[in-house]
Amino acid sequence: MALTDQGFTPKSFSEIRNDISDNLKLALGSDIDTSATSRIGQFVDIVSNEIYSTWQAMQDVYNSWFPNTSTGVSLDNVAAITNTFRLPATSARASVYYVGDAGTVIPLSHQIQKTATGDVFLANGSYTISDKANAIIASNVATSGVITLSWFSTPIVAINWNDDTATIKAKIENHPSISDVTVLGSFDTVGGIHIVFNADSLTYGRNPNVVDSTQQNAIVAPDVATSGSITLEWDSVSIAAINWNDDEAAIKAKIEAHPLIYLVSVQGRFDSFGGIAISFASDGLTSRKPTVTASTLQNDGDTLTINADFAKNSLQRSGVDLSTIANFATLEDETVLSQSTGALNVPAISIRTITTPITGLNTVINFEAGIAGTDRETDAQLRARRESELQKIGTATSGGIIEALQDLANVTKAAIVENDSDIVVDSRPAHSFEVYVDALNTTEINNEIAQAIYNAKPVGIEVVSTDGGGRTGIYTDANGTINLVMPFSSITPVTIYVTVTRTTINGDYPSDGDDQIKANLISYFESLTLGDDVYIHRLYTPVNLVPGISDLEIIAGKTAGSQGSANIVIDPFELATLTEANITIA
C-alpha cells in the first residue's frame, strides 16, 4: 500500500520496472532478457515510465487534499471547506474632493489620476459640486505664511499656515454672516481645507475669496492672546495700544482715532481668535500697510510673534510662494477607484491631476490616504488567511462577525474585542463588544459596516466604541426602523521606531544603501496585518537584502526612547506602521 498512516508514498520507477520484469520472468521464463537495451526491456521501460507518471499524478492529488501542500485551484478547494475564498486583485480606493463651480456634475467613471505615477482613478458615482461647501486648496503643503479669506467682501481673521481645524472653524464662524461650519484639513498637513456650511446668512452666496487687497489688513498671531497689548501705526502715526482682550468695537474706535483713518470695519479680537482683519472704507493714508511698533501680546507667558501686512495669500513652502484655489466643492469626499487592479498605494494628497477636463471643475484632492489596491491573493497569503477565517460567515459568533465584515469589499481587515464578563473591562460595558475595521472613513462605507455589524451581532448585545464613538454608521433594524446609529472604531496604527546599526564593507555597500534599507523595512511593515507582533529577528531579513553589510544590529520600540531588542506586542486591533522619519541608520 502506498497510502498508509504515514501518508502517501508513490511507487518509484525502478520498483515498477522490477515488478513488471519479475512478472514477465515468472510468466515466460527466467531467461527472458528485460535489460534496458533489449526490445522487451525497452517496452518495459516505456510502459513503466507511463505508469510512474500516473503515480506522480496521484502524489499531486494526495497533496491537493491538504492546505500546506496544495496549490492553485486545489488550494482554493481546500480553503473553501472552511468558508475561505481566494481574494481577487482589487482596485485602489480613495476619497477625493472635487473643487470648482457650484452645480458642476462629475459623471460616473470620470477620470482623474495620481499625479506622481499617472495611475488613473474613476469616479464611482455621479457627483455634484455643492454651493454649501468650499475648498481652499494650496499648490502644496505650507510651511509658513498666512492666508485671508473673505465671503461677501468681509474678510475673516487670517488663517495661519499651521492653524488646526478648530482654530480655522472659529475664525470662519467669526464672520458676521456665518454661524456654523464643519472644517476638515489644514494647510500644514494636506495643503488645504474643506468647509461645509451648516448655518449662515450669506445673502449673495457662499463663494469664497482669497483676499489680495491693499484695502485690507491682516494682523495675526500664532495663538490666542492671554495678556499684553499691541501698538500699530500707519503713515508713521501710532494709535492707542490695542489690549489683548479688546472687543471689535474698542479696536475699531482706536483705529479710527488715527487722524487719517475715518472708517474701518474690524473682524476678530486677539483673545478669541489671535488676530484681527481690518477693512478700510474711508481714509486719507498714503499707505495702508500696517506696522507693529510695539507688542507685548503673550499666550500663557509665551511671547506671540505678530504677522502684520496687507491681507493676501502669503502661504509658502520652503520659502516658495504657493498658489491657491478657493471655490465650491463636493459636500463630502467622494469615492474613486483605480482603473487597474493590483498593488497600488494611495498616499494622502497624491491624487491632484484631472485627466478628463470638465468645464467648472478646477482641481481635485484626497485629504486622506486611500485603501491600497492589491494583487490577486497568492497561495501563501490564502493559506495564512484561511487559518484566521474558519468560522461560518455572518453568524453571531465573534469569528462570524469578523468574516461578515471582511467579506465587504471596502473592509481590508476587521477585529473584535469582546467583554463577556459581568463587569466593565477597558471601558467596555459588561457583555458588549467593540468592532475595529481597516476601511476608508466615508459615509457610504461606514453605513455598509454598520449594517453588517447589526445583521450579524447577537440580539441584546451592545456594540460599543471606546474611541468615543468617533466613527459611526447608519443601519436599519429588523423592525424596519431606519437611521439607527452603530458605533465602531478604526484600527489603531502603532508607530514603530527602528534603529539600524550597521558596519559596511567598502565598495560593496551601495551609495544609496541607507535608502534601500529604509525602503525594505517600510515594505516589510506594509506586509504586516492587523494584530501582527513586530519580531525583531524578522527585521534583519529585509535589511540584509542590501549587499555590503558586515555587521548588523537592529533595535525597535513604540517610542524613540524605548527601543530595544525585545519583540513588540501589538493588540488585535492595532497595526504596526513604520515611516521613513522613524528609521535611524547609524
Place this chain on the structure above:
Amino acid sequence: MTKELVIKDHTEDINSQVLSQYKNAESFKSFVTSFLSELNELETELISFKTDLILAASTGKNLNGWGLILDSASRPIDDSTFRNNLYALIFAYNSEGRAIDIINLFTQVTTATDIKIREVYDSKFQVHLKEPSASTDYQFLYRAMRLAKPSAVGYLPISTSPLTPTFSFDSDSDPDGLGFSVIGGVDGGYYSILQPEI
C-alpha cells in the same frame, strides 16, 4: 454523470478482450498480464484515496491533514478522539451561536449520557454534562465553546453530574437558605443555593 470507480481485476479482463484466435495463446496473454497487474495496484490506490482519506476514515498523518484544515493544534494520541474533536470544530465553525449549536458540539465530543444548556441572565449560559467520561478533554471543550458562543455572551464553568458534584454559593446570608447542593445529592451547608434542575 461521472462513472463510479469500481475495482476489478484487469488481468482477468484480458480473456474477454483478446481476439478469439489468441484465446489459447498463453504466452501472449502472460506477456500482457505482466503489465496489467500494475494497473490493478494503481486502481487500488486510487480507490483508497476515495475511501481512506475522508475525515470519517482517515488515520495517522492523513488525519493530521484534516487537523491542518480545521486548525486543530493539539492532537490527542488516539485517532478516534482526534476525529471527534475535529467534528466538534466543524460544529463550532458553523455555529450560529444558538443553544442547539452548543449542544450539538458537546454531543459530538463527549460521552455524556445527557447534555443540557441553561441560560443565565444577563447574557450567560452554562452547559451541564451528565456522566461524562473521566477522560473528557475540558480544555478542548472550552476552546470549542468559545468559538461557538455568540460574541460577548459569557459562560459559566461546565457543570457535571454525578461524578463531579455541582455546587454554588449564595451571597445572601438568609439563615433559611439551602446549603451546599449536589445535583442528585443532598442539600446542606450555609451560604449556598440549590442548583436549579436542568
